[in-house]
Amino acid sequence: MIGQMMMMIVGNIKEMRQKIIKNLKKEERIKFPKFSFKVYENESLDLTGMTGTVIDDEQSNITIELDDEKYKETLYPNNCVGFSPPEHENLLVEVIDPGGFICPECGSKESGEEICMSKEPLSGKNKNPWASVLQQVECNDCKKIIPYHLAKRLDNLSIEKAKEEWVKLYRKGSKKQKF
Ligand SMILES: [Zn+2]
Numbered sequence: 718m719i720g721q722m723m724m725m726i727v728g729n730i731k732e733m734r735q736k737i738i739k740n741l742k743k744e745e746r747i748k749f750p751k752f753s754f755k756v757y758e759n760e761s762l763d764l765t766g767m768t769g770t771v772i773d774d775e776q777s778n779i780t781i782e783l784d785d786e787k788y789k790e791t792l793y794p795n796n797c798v799g800f801s802p803p804e805h806e807n808l809l810v811e812v813i814d815p816g817g818f819i820c821p822e823c824g825s826k827e828s829g830e831e832i833c834m835s836k837e838p839l840s841g842k843n844k845n846p847w848a849s850v851l852q853q854v855e856c857n858d859c860k861k862i863i864p865y866h867l868a869k870r871l872d873n874l875s876i877e878k879a880k881e882e883w884v885k886l887y888r889k890g891s892k893k894q895k896f
Pocket of ligand 1: 820821822823824825856857858859860861
């Protein structure tokens with residue numbers, strides 16, 4: 718019984734993370750289902766399972782920058798695929814990251830004050846990982862200070878990895894670092 722309920726909940730979460738192409742928003746990161754993207758009359762790219770970031774969400778042209786560069790010559794110069802209605806506008810993709818601030822501590826999407834450090838990055842061996850964090854942002858809910866690159870998941874960092882790094886490297890030393 719409980720097992721069944723769990724299955725239903727997991728199923729719902731999975732559904733919530735699916736979105737049709739035309740409803741995607743800028744900054745969202747997505748994963749393609751089984752899908753072949755036609756570029757020329759007789760050339761198609763297999764995008765199955767590939768991931769990317771929505772860089773333009775204009776209704777007339779949803780643009781997704783691919784993470785993988787294996788088609789970069791075909792998609793020169795920006796490694797992007799574009800979707801204009803009505804073609805593919807109802808294709809269902811999986812949203813793997815909604816973009817924007819996400820607190821790796823409590824999961825909140827409410828960001829607070831951003832802090833830029835003016836210090837020089839320390840060179841050489843410094844055991845404190847915070848020493849090289851120049852941009853930080855406060856979580857509005859749990860009030861923890863989070864390194865910006867984790868809160869915004871720069872360089873295609875996954876939500877899971879950001880959380881992992883946070884716990885492993887930064888949580889212990891988290892505090893407002895006045896300068
Ligand atoms: Zn938080």
